[in-house]
Amino acid sequence: MFIINLTYKVQLEKVDNYLNEHIEFLNEQYELGHFVASGRKVPRTGGVILSNVNSKPELEGIIEKDPFKINNLADYELIEFVPTKTSEQLSFLLES
Template identity: 30%
Template sequence: MFVVTVTYTAPLNEVDRWRPAHGDWLNQVIAQRLLLVAGRQVPLTGGVYFAAEMTPEELDRLLATDPYVVNNVATHTVVRFTPLLVAPGLEALKDS
């Protein structure tokens, strides 16, 4: 599993221009279970995703299709980890 942080590299008014396309992209990759969770950072300086298990190369290819990255308004930082302990009801994350 991966934790991906998104950092905006452009002013919010430029980021906002791509927000609808980014939202469509997120809905698509979440429906495919490639990303499991997505949300905004507080304060709004970017976002955070949990990504399913895949190779780092597959994740890089996926993240390269994010409209924020395609349009040069954000970057991603990736941390890979192995979930060992999870809250009841989230056991499936140990298999992600």
């Protein structure tokens, strides 16, 4: 499992120009079962995505399709972790 930490490199106005495309990308990844949760940081300096993709190379390939990555709007930090405990609602994470 991975935490994807996005940090914007450009002004928010430019980010907002690609926001709808980014949301379409996110929706596709949710439908494929690659992403579990996502959202904006507070303050809005980037975002965080929780991914249940098993390999870093596979996740890097997925990220290459993100309009924010394609248009060089954000830096991406991938943090791999093994969930050993979750809430009952998220117990499916340990089963996959």
